Amino acid sequence: MDKSQTLKWQADPNNYSRAFRENYSNLNWLKVFEAFSDLDRELDVGINLDQKAYETLIQIFNKSKPPNLQIPSTILLEKEWVSPKLQFAFLSNAIRCYISSEDRSFQLTKSNRKVSIMQDIPISSEVIPAFIDIWGVPEILEVLFRLSDAGLY
Numbered sequence: 001m002d003k004s005q006t007l008k009w010q011a012d013p014n015n016y017s018r019a020f021r022e023n024y025s026n027l028n029w030l031k032v033f034e035a036f037s038d039l040d041r042e043l044d045v046g047i048n049l050d051q052k053a054y055e056t057l058i059q060i061f062n063k064s065k066p067p068n069l070q071i072p073s074t075i076l077l078e079k080e081w082v083s084p085k086l087q088f089a090f091l092s093n094a095i096r097c098y099i100s101s102e103d104r105s106f107q108l109t110k111s112n113r114k115v116s117i118m119q120d121i122p123i124s125s126e127v128i129p130a131f132i133d134i135w136g137v138p139e140i141l142e143v144l145f146r147l148s149d150a151g152l153y
Contacts, residue, residue, distance in 0.1 A: 013056050017063035029061060033071050036090065037081040049089035058103050071106045077139040084150040091143060099130045108140065109133045
């Protein structure tokens with residue numbers, strides 16, 4: 001198998017979720033997401049978290065997690081990942097899902113340094129509030145700038 005090949009997930013998230021609930025009821029989902037940051041960039045099979053794989057993972061998480069559990073943004077924004085490519089894939093998928101309101105499992109807009117919009121600046125009614133929420137978090141921009149140094153985009 002070519003190392004640069006993207007893995008495609010064709011699984012039914014409902015079956016996986018039921019298996020996780022029945023067999024791994026004490027699964028610590030926060031440790032699962034933290035472990036993604038430790039995956040090596042030189043795995044035997046090149047791993048690229050495409051949109052379908054991300055959505056499947058998040059569906060399994062949402063259907064088998066304890067109530068009200070969200071993933072802290074620190075996993076994506078403050079921890080240095082072994083694989084910048086995987087970190088970028090997680091972050092870009094999380095941003096896309098947050099803005100489109102598909103999923104908000106990551107607490108991306110929780111920040112003590114959040115930039116607020118000045119009242120004097122008019123905002124077009126076509127601008128989605130979630131878009132402003134995301135890009136008002138300096139940590140997101142800082143991580144994206146750092147990842148750009150790795151040549152990912």
